[in-house]
Amino acid sequence: MSGQVLDEKRSRPSEEGWLRVIPRPLHGWLVPVAIAIVWEAVGQLGLVPASMLPTPSDIVKQFAELIASGELYKHMSISLYRAMVGFLLGAGTGLLFGLLTGLNKIAEKTLDPSLQMMWTIPLLSLIPLFILWFGIGEFSKILMISLGAFFPVYVNTFLGIRNVDLKLFEVARILQYSRLQLITKLIIPSALPNILLGIRLSLGIAWLVLVVAEMMGTSAGIGYMIQDARAYMRTDVVFVGIIIFALIGKISDSGVRLLEKRWLRWRDTFRG
Numbered sequence: 175m176s177g178q179v180l181d182e183k184r185s186r187p188s189e190e191g192w193l194r195v196i197p198r199p200l201h202g203w204l205v206p207v208a209i210a211i212v213w214e215a216v217g218q219l220g221l222v223p224a225s226m227l228p229t230p231s232d233i234v235k236q237f238a239e240l241i242a243s244g245e246l247y248k249h250m251s252i253s254l255y256r257a258m259v260g261f262l263l264g265a266g267t268g269l270l271f272g273l274l275t276g277l278n279k280i281a282e283k284t285l286d287p288s289l290q291m292m293w294t295i296p297l298l299s300l301i302p303l304f305i306l307w308f309g310i311g312e313f314s315k316i317l318m319i320s321l322g323a324f325f326p327v328y329v330n331t332f333l334g335i336r337n338v339d340l341k342l343f344e345v346a347r348i349l350q351y352s353r354l355q356l357i358t359k360l361i362i363p364s365a366l367p368n369i370l371l372g373i374r375l376s377l378g379i380a381w382l383v384l385v386v387a388e389m390m391g392t393s394a395g396i397g398y399m400i401q402d403a404r405a406y407m408r409t410d411v412v413f414v415g416i417i418i419f420a421l422i423g424k425i426s427d428s429g430v431r432l433l434e435k436r437w438l439r440w441r442d443t444f445r446g
Contacts, residue, residue, distance in 0.1 A: 289325075310390065331372055373430055
């Protein structure tokens with residue numbers, strides 16, 4: 175038995191041996207770089223028309239031109255403002271409601287059924303109502319983003335609180351925790367993995383709704399830039415917008431993952 179365990183330990187380094195040649199921070203770039211190389215080769219060989227699929231080098235050139243002209247900064251700053259305000263409003267409200275329904279049985283019985291019913295409604299089907307009620311101004315866009323960001327945080331906060339181990343409550347009772355200590359030292363730390371998961375999902379949905387909101391009627395923003403480029407068949411600009419959304423989404427998700435590593439050090443989980 176012990177020999178078998180030793181064999182398994184010896185086999186692990188060999189499985190990852192080829193990755194050791196490359197610095198660890200670059201491991202995540204292997205697949206994107208490989209795709210970019212194949213993509214560039216296909217474009218240079220003329221297998222796909224440039225109007226349909228511009229090469230990565232053409233996209234980089236267009237990226238540089240948009241930065242030099244200041245157009246990219248204008249669109250990106252407006253999009254970041256809308257996304258962050260909508261996310262903070264929606265995620266903050268979702269956290270408060272999740273804590274309320276998770277900690278209070280009466281709130282769960284009265285609020286949770288209605289919120290769960292609203293969660294099943296496709297958000298995009300509400301766009302006509304948002305336009306009728308609030309117009310196509312900034313308030314309407316931010317409200318749409320906040321509504322999309324609300325439910326992942328709410329649902330995961332509620333589930334995180336309700337999944338706290340009952341044995342921990344018995345320990346807290348022995349230690350004579352007050353109500354405030356019970357919430358701050360037991361319930362919220364135990365629910366934190368779910369809450370952070372909800373925040374990660376909420377950020378992703380906020381960027382998704384932002385694109386839709388900026389395409390339904392606006393004169394600035396990355397979504398508008400993509401829509402305008404599509405109308406004039408500027409495919410390279412469309413790809414610039416898509417890549418920007420991908421990069422910002424990855425950066426925001428990585429930020430939450432850093433918080434997870436710092437705040438959830440106490441967890442002993444499988445790492446592959």
